[in-house]
Amino acid sequence: GIQVEQSPPDLILQEGANSTLRCNFSDSVNNLQWFHQNPWGQLINLFYIPSGTKQNGRLSATTVATERYSLLYISSSQTTDSGVYFCAVVSNTGNQFYFGTGTSLTVIP
Amino acid sequence: NAGVTQTPKFQVLKTGQSMTLQCAQDMNHEYMSWYRQDPGMGLRLIHYSVGAGITDQGEVPNGYNVSRSTTEDFPLRLLSAAPSQTSVYFCASAPRWAGEAFFGQGTRLTVV
Numbered sequence: 001g002i003q004v005e006q007s008p009p010d011l012i013l014q015e016g017a018n019s020t021l022r023c024n025f026s027d028s029v030n031n032l033q034w035f036h037q038n039p040w041g042q043l044i045n046l047f048y049i050p051s052g053t054k055q056n057g058r059l060s061a062t063t064v065a066t067e068r069y070s071l072l073y074i075s076s077s078q079t080t081d082s083g084v085y086f087c088a089v090v091s092n093t094g095n096q097f098y099f100g101t102g103t104s105l106t107v108i109p
Numbered sequence: 110n111a112g113v114t115q116t117p118k119f120q121v122l123k124t125g126q127s128m129t130l131q132c133a134q135d136m137n138h139e140y141m142s143w144y145r146q147d148p149g150m151g152l153r154l155i156h157y158s159v160g161a162g163i164t165d166q167g168e169v170p171n172g173y174n175v176s177r178s179t180t181e182d183f184p185l186r187l188l189s190a191a192p193s194q195t196s197v198y199f200c201a202s203a204p205r206w207a208g209e210a211f212f213g214q215g216t217r218l219t220v221v
Contacts, residue, residue, distance in 0.1 A: 001168070004151075030207035041197060041215050048209035086151060088210075095159070095206040096142070096167055099151030 002027045002091040006100035013077050013107050021072040021103045023087030031090035032063050034072050037102070038083045046072070046085075077107045111135050115200050115213035122190040122220045130185040130216050132200030140203040140210075141183040145169065145196040152199060158183055159206055190220045 003026040013019055023032070034046040047054050047061040049070065054061055058077075063070040074081055084102040091098070116131045134141065142157035144167075154167030158177040172194060174186040183202075187194060197217050203210040 031209075033210060035212075041217075043199065043212040043215075045209070045211060050207075088152075090207045096154045096157060097144075097152070097201075097210065099153075101149070101151050 001094065001096075002029070002089060002098045004087060004089055004098050004100040006085075006087055006103050008103060009101070010104045011106070013105065015077060015079060015107055015109050017077050017107075018073070018075045019077060019105070021074070021085055021087075021105075023070040023072070023089075023100055025068050025070075025087075025089050025098075027068070028092040029065065029068075029089040030092050031097075032070055033088050033097075034061055034070070035086045035088065036081075036083050037086060043086070074105075077105075079107045079109055081105060082107050113200055113202050113211050113213035115198075115216050117216060118214065119217050120219070122187070122218065124190060124192060124220060126190050128187050128190065130187075130198055130200075130218075132183045132185065132213060133181050134183075134200075134202040134211075135181065136202060136204070136211070137180060138202035138204050138208075138211075139180070140206045140208065141177065142167070142201050142210075143173070143175065143183070143185045144199045144201065145194075146199060146215075147196050155185065155198075187218075192220045194218065195220045 143155040144152035156175040
């Protein structure tokens with residue numbers, strides 16, 4: 001199956017700081033999504049972004065499919081941004097999501 | 110729209126017991142899937158379905174059965190629970206296999 005690597009594995013930020021999370025994948029993809037798993041365990045959809053750039057408030061994401069990576073930008077971080085951020089992909093030749101192991105983000109006031 | 114609804118939210122089973130985790134979606138999605146999440150790991154696919162009457166195995170199918178008799182429902186059956194099945198289970202649906210997926214709130218299962 002496709003390999004999905006996320007970096008950094010852990011990140012601690014002061015409230016108000018900006019951050020960039022990275023997702024590398026090993027094969028061409030038909031789907032790429034970013035999720036936020038909050039401290040209660042819920043998986044929240046952030047972006048459906050197999051290619052291109054999208055923005056939603058303080059969050060934005062860019063996927064460069066030809067170079068097999070995606071970036072998630074968080075600006076002016078807030079304590080409610082804390083949790084684990086997952087990247088997940090569906091390869092061109094497959095039909096299942098492959099998840100990375102996530103980036104654990106802690107925002108301190 | 111309720112989205113993807115999973116029941117129960119929490120369950121404790123004894124080794125050897127069987128049970129069914131329920132998953133229902135009201136978005137008329139063709140694709141549904143079950144994942145398990147273990148500490149320090151991402152989600153791993155157990156079984157999936159591309160439409161009513163069609164199911165297939167994912168990465169970790171052993172010990173689990175599924176069926177898809179309707180578009181809306183995709184139950185996951187544990188045949189004989191084992192402590193190794195202690196995990197958080199997520200159901201997901203998507204309009205098609207590469208479409209945007211939406212997840213239920215999860216079921217935390219403990220097998221003692």
